[in-house]
Amino acid sequence: MKNKILFFMLIVTSSLSSIADGQQQMNIVFVNTADNKLIVHDSMYQNAWGEIYQIQKLKYYISEVKLGTALPGPEIYLINAFGNAGFTIPASTHTIDSISFLIGVDSLYHVSGAQEGSLDPLNDMYWAWNSGYVTFKLEGIAESSPAPLHKMEQHIGGFAGNQKTMRRIVLPLLNEPATYDTIFIEMNLDKYWQGIHHISIQQSPVLTLPGKEAVYAADNFSGMFSIKRVY
C-alpha cells in the first residue's frame, strides 16, 4: 500500500510544473488518505469504529498558505480528492521551518457577495440559504448510516462568531535549506472520525448545517494534516 502512495506522489510530481528559471517555486500537493489507502473512487474504507464507507466527494478550501516567515499568499485553493489536489506558490531558497495554511476561507469572503474562481458558487461549496462557504465537504455511502439510501454527508461550514469552522494548520518542516520543490501534505481522513472528538457515521450520518456539531467536527481538522514527505 505504501508503494502505491509513493507511486501516486511520483506521478503528481512529474505532472506539476517544474521550477522556472531564476524563480523559486514550491509545489504543494495534498495526498488524501483513509484507512492507510489513497482515496479513490469506489474503494471501501473503514474508520476507527469499524464503519465501512465509500467516498464520492471530498473537497476542502485551503487559503492563506505561508512558508516559514513569508507573508501568506492571497490565493484560495479548492482541493478535490478526485480532481485538482495541488498548487504552486512562490518560495524563497532560505530555510523554511514550517508551512501553515487555513482550512477554509477568511470570514470576509463569506459576506462580500458574489465571488469568482475557486469561490464561484458553481464549485458546489456555497450555502445559499444561509450565506457562506462550506469549509470541508465529504460525501459517500456507509452501511451504518441510518439516512435514506445509507447516505453519508459531512458538509462542515459556518464562519461567524462561535460557528467558525476555519482552522489554521501549522506543520513543521526540517530545519534545513529547502533543496526540495514539492511538499506532500497528507490529509488523513481517519483522524476526522477519531480526533479530539469522536464522530461516527451511525450517529451523525448527515451534517449539513453550521452550528455546534460542525464546530465539533472542525476541531478534528488539526489532527488530519501532516507532512508526508518533501521531494
Add this chain to the structure above:
Amino acid sequence: MKRNLKILILAGILFICLGMNLLIENASPPQPIEFKIPKGWPKPPTDIFVKNKLTEQGFQLGKKLFYDARLSKDGEISCASCHQYFAAFSTFEHDLSHGVNNSFTNRNAPALFNLAWKTSFHWDGGVNHIEVQALNPLLAPNEMGETLEGVLRKLKKDSSYRRLFKDAFVTEGISSQRMLKALAQFTGSLLSANSRYDKMKRGEIQFTAAEQKGYALYQLHCSGCHTEPLFTDESFRNNGIGLNRFKDVGRMDITHLSSDSLKFKVPSLRNVQLSPPYMHDGSIGYITKVLEHYRTGIDTTSAILDPLLKKKIHLTDRQRDELLYFLFALTDTSFTKSKRFGPDEKYIFKH
C-alpha cells in the same frame, strides 16, 4: 473606366465594413449611473454598488434576467413571476407563491424595494448580501428549480445575452458572478420614495386630518419596529403568529438559538396596501385583519412574544381607520407604475 468603377465599389464596400467593425469594436463603455439617496434618508449600511459599479448596461441586463422565465428549469417561472411590479414586487393576492412543477413556496414572497438599505435578506435573515440572494430562488426546487450550470448554459447559448454581458462588463464572458452582480444592479436600484408620506415630508402636500391622526397613532404604536423612513428596523421579532403548518421557526433556523424561535424579519410598511396577504406565511389576508391581529389577536401572555407587543395596543375603531389611512399614504404608485422597473414588453403573469 469599368475597371475603375469596380475598384471604387470594392473600396466602398471595404470602407463600410471597416466602419462597421470600428463601431462594434468601440461599443460605448458602460455608462455609470448614480444611485440617489432620498433627502433625509440614512446612508445604506454598506454601499452595495462599491464593488458592483452601477451602470445603465448592468441595470438593463439585470432587468432582462429578472423578467426572463427561461432561467427556471421549465422555462415558466421568472423572478418577476413571484415579484410582480404592480404589487410592489410581491406576489399579488397569494399567501404562498408557485414554483416549478406546481409546487408551492413555504413563505410569502416579500415585496422588493429599498433593498440597498437591507442588512440581511429573507424572512429569516439567512442571506447576508444582495448579490448572493438570487441563488436561492434560482436553485430552490419549489421556486425556479434550476442548477447554476443549467442557468449559465442557457445564457451562454443566447447571442443577445453574450452581447449584453459584454456591454455591461466590457470583456466577453458570462459567469455566475456577473449574472448575480447584474441582477443586484436591478434589484438594488428598486427605489420607492414617492408616496404621499414622502411628498408630505418634502413639503409638497399636506396630510388630510385622518392621515395626520393616523401618523400620530403609527408613531405611538408601530414605529418601535417599523422605523421611519424605511419603515423597518431590519430586526427579527416574534409578532405572535405562532408555529404554522410548516413548523417554520424563522430566525432560529439560521442561528440555532432558542431565543430566536418564531422570530421573523420586520417587513417595511411602505406599499403595504399593495402586498396582501401579510405575515411570513401570508396567513392574514387583509390589512384590516392585520390591524385586528395587533389590536386583539395577540396572546400578550406568551413568554416568547416580542417585548414591545406585551403591552396591549388599544385602538378604537375610528383610530384603527385613521391608522389605515396613514398606511395607505405609504403607497407609491409612481414606483409600481415605473416604466424603468416594469417589464419592457407586455408580460403575462400566469398566476
